[in-house]
Amino acid sequence: MNLFNRLFKIGQAEAHSAVNQLEDPIKMTEQALRDLRQDLDQALHALAEVKALAIRSRNEADTERTRALDYENKAVLLLQKAGRQELEAAEADRLATEALRQKTQHEAQADRATQDQARFEASAQQLDQNVQQLKHTINQWDNELRTLKARVTVSTATKTINQQLTQLDSSGTVALLERMKEKVATEEALAESYGQLAQQGKSLEQEINQALGQDGSSQAATELQALKAKLGL
Numbered sequence: 660m661n662l663f664n665r666l667f668k669i670g671q672a673e674a675h676s677a678v679n680q681l682e683d684p685i686k687m688t689e690q691a692l693r694d695l696r697q698d699l700d701q702a703l704h705a706l707a708e709v710k711a712l713a714i715r716s717r718n719e720a721d722t723e724r725t726r727a728l729d730y731e732n733k734a735v736l737l738l739q740k741a742g743r744q745e746l747e748a749a750e751a752d753r754l755a756t757e758a759l760r761q762k763t764q765h766e767a768q769a770d771r772a773t774q775d776q777a778r779f780e781a782s783a784q785q786l787d788q789n790v791q792q793l794k795h796t797i798n799q800w801d802n803e804l805r806t807l808k809a810r811v812t813v814s815t816a817t818k819t820i821n822q823q824l825t826q827l828d829s830s831g832t833v834a835l836l837e838r839m840k841e842k843v844a845t846e847e848a849l850a851e852s853y854g855q856l857a858q859q860g861k862s863l864e865q866e867i868n869q870a871l872g873q874d875g876s877s878q879a880a881t882e883l884q885a886l887k888a889k890l891g892l
Contacts, residue, residue, distance in 0.1 A: 685811060688804050692797060699793045706786040713779035716772045723769035730762035 734755040741751030 684807055692800055695797050702790045706790055709779055709783045713776050716776035720769045720772035723765045727762045727765035730758045734758040
């Protein structure tokens, strides 16, 4: 049996082509296993039928040998009866001869049945070997199928993750991060620019007071103390 051809139920070249075209290996293997199990059922049915034929041939051989022995015993009894003069010698010889002829026929049928039995048992042995080989093959591919499913699960998950990572890069994630960094830099520059504008808006007096550490609140406090002194408070 060419297991590869049998597994995919197509020619070897077509099988290679199917693999190259990345057809679903799980579905193909499951279908092949279903086909092998059907072959196993048919082989078991054929094995049972051949074994039944062997049993039938064996029973037939036993029956024919029993009948042959029975006719031989009858021939002996006829001759013994003639010896006791209970039966005429000529009649006893005729009947004994016929009994021996029947014995010979039944022995021939027993031999034929025995040969048939041997042939059927040899066929049954060959069929049994085929059945055991099919069982071994099915068990092997059941294990292979579990391994294939695990490998497909891992490869599919890995491919999905890699595709997602590829899509993230290709969709501009890095560019987005660069834009965010640029935006922060722009906001920082804008804040500094407003600070410079606010600094430029101060009057000369404010700049002098700021440089001397004076402002409007300290001057008002000084004037308040002077007014209290004038009023004697």
